[in-house]
Amino acid sequence: MVGFFDLVTPTSPDFSADNDNALTSISSLYSIPDGTNPIASNMTPGGGAFTLGQWGNMFQVRADTAQNQEWQSDDGNVEQLNNTQTAQMLPPSTIFTKPPVEVVKPPVELFKPQTSTVEPPLEPPLPNYPTDPTKPPAPGWEWRGGEGSQPGDTRGAWKSPNQGESLHPDTEHGPPEGPHHDYNPPTGSTKYPNRNGYRWYPNGRMEPKSILPEDYV
């Protein structure tokens, strides 16, 4: 954003503009760009409303003529420089009665109460981590596995017939993941949206497996 004094150069130490004649006063005191050329080397034509630099909250130059000029700074901020013939200064030009020495900027909410963007840890599907993969993790869960598979081996999973979810013991998994259970949520689960499943670690942490592209979750 280009600062005010980057745009308008004082030509006189006497500041006497008043509300009714702001334009004249300002024009006589400052070299205000005519709106046909970039007012700063880092500005290019663009779109949007013009706010004069760092004091933009204190005053603006506004106009509604076809001669409005727009400039866009290199950093992408769009600023519009109006034709000076129709410009109005807001707020009253008493701001310019003396060169500003100290400016009290309007309050900016820099220290809004912080709300955490960190998602709370995902709750495991069952109250307790299955410590014995050979036993059902909860009443009613059944072992479903490959040919000759036995409960707890690597070729099967505990299945909850009511929900369609399953838990596959992966207790021999090497680092960095280490031992865990693979939890495959039921279709359409909103609590566990990553349908590629989760790793459930002995410390209770649930971690989504490679997440499917957003469109497919």
Added chain:
Amino acid sequence: MNNFVELNLGKAGLEFVQNSLNDWKGLAKDAASLPIQTGTAMALVPKGTSMERALQFSKCNIKVSHYEPNWFEDRFHRLMKEHQKCSFIVQDMASISTDDWVKKSDSPMFFHNKSIYYYLNRKDFRADKIVDLLYAYPGSHHVFGFFLKCGITDAIQKQDVPSETYKGILDNIVEIYVSAYDREGHVIWTR
């Protein structure tokens, strides 16, 4: 696709497919009798993946195929050009047809000997549906997908298919997709 390559896994890949099929039941088990060793086995892996790493089929974090859902669609569309009729089915390795949740589900599926098979016909060969089927439906650690050079009629939705139909499915398998890399990717066998 620029970041991924199709890596031919050679004999080790074929062994992995054969052993994986042998380990299971239903269509997977029956497909083990196909001439697996005369086909090819490949995986979609990130560029620069060594063969040694690609052959570690149970190791995760290889970040593979589902990051390229359009790759599946392109592959299916290529196969569609070769086969006038085609479909894709995925075997649920953990559920059985009598599970309560199955009754409530409206997913396209059919049964054989209590095993559940989800299916897609060629009109539904879209990236989202393919990936959804390969990753979302089967609530198991293992996934087997079968590309068929025959269509599947919606009349078999939630029906127990007769043995002749089942045999027809087996005979028309063109490709088999076996989950690998801790279910984060696949090894694909082509007949």
